[in-house]
Amino acid sequence: MVIDLNADLGEGFGVWRLGDDEALLDVVTSANIACGFHAGDPLTIRRTCAAAVDRGVTIGAQVSYRDLVGFGRREMDVEPEELCAEVLYQLGAVDGIARAMGGAVSYVKPHGALYNRICRDPEQAEAVVAAVADYDRALPVLTLSGSVVHEIAAREGVTTVVEAFADRAYTGAGTLLSRRFPDAVLHDPGTVAARAVRMATERLVDAVDGTRVTVDARSICVHGDTPDAVALARAVREGLIAAGVTLKAFA
Template sequence: MVIDLNADLGEGFGIWRLGDDEALLDVVTSANVACGFHAGDPLNIRRTCAAAVDRGVAIGAQVSYRDLAGFGRREMDVDPEELCAEILYQLGAVDGIARAMGGRVSYVKPHGALYNRICRDPEQAGAVVAAVADYDRSLPLLTLPGSVVHEIAAGEGVTTVVEAFADRAYTGAGTLVSRRSPGAVLHDAGTVADRAVLMATEWVVEAVDGSRVPVEARSICVHGDTPGAVLMARAVRDRLVEAGVTLRSFT
């Protein structure tokens, strides 16, 4: 049993800090680095990439809608050509800095509203896939199971990798419960760790209606901006190791 453990990092901006990137990088195997559109800035990107390289953690570009004020979690209608260009811009920025630090971007993970949008919107999904294919079609794209982006990416020769969220509630249909709903984000480290083990060993997650939803994930996410994120990530890692799961980046 092998699983990747990823977290959203580098989400500070200027003098504002969000989460403990250094501590999380000691726990995770992949780092989704904010590209400056929903969070992050050149200095944060540089520091996060350098710290990830030092620890042998895989670097992913966490591309987003251009929405600093809304942290990339607001639905936006962006022309596909413009969205493709903005994804390319973000990929080039983070990969350039990562390479200067001795690493490179090895996968792509959309953030927030864009992540959810490309699960159901073929046009927006096509724009993201086109950007990845134009930049480097060998880069895998992280997404949920059942997303429309899987078929679109396959048509362009871009690999998709299924991930699951240990600290998010699921509907019976296998989608994430909206953050606007109570209980959408889980905060108890023990509960989150138990869910991660179930995801990694049985490929299922318990939905809010009590059903068990299949999630054949190769990567599990714990959010870096959640209060107590480091404690939660450590609990997840420890429980996975205890369960006999090997932690390794899918890249």
């Protein structure tokens, strides 16, 4: 049993700081670094990339809709050509800084509303996949099981990797429960760790309607923007290791 543990990092902006990137980088195996469209700025990206390289943590580009005010979590309608160009722009920015720090972007993970949109919208998914293919076809895209991205990426020769979310509630359809609902994000370290272990060892998670959803994931995510993110990530890491799971980046 081999699992990657990823978290969203570099989500500060200017003097505003969000989360404890340094502490999380001591826990995770992959870092989804904000590219400046939903969060992050050049200095934050540089510092986060440098810290990831120092710790041997794999760097991913967390591309997003251009939505700083809404933290990339607002649904947006962007023309496919424009979306492709914006994703390409973000990839180039973070990969350039990562390389200057001695690393490189090794995968792509869309953020927030874009992540959820391309799970079900073929047109938007095609735009994101086209940007990845234009930049580096070898970069895998991290997405949910059952996402339309899998088929579209396969046609373009782009690899996809399935991830699951230890700290998010699931619907019976296998999608993430909208953050509009109060129980969409889980905060208890014990509960989150137990869910992660079950995801890794049994490939299952309990949905909010009581059904069991299959999550055949290679990577498990813990969000970095919640106040208890470090405690959650540590609990997940310790729980997985205790269950005999090997933690290793997928990229």
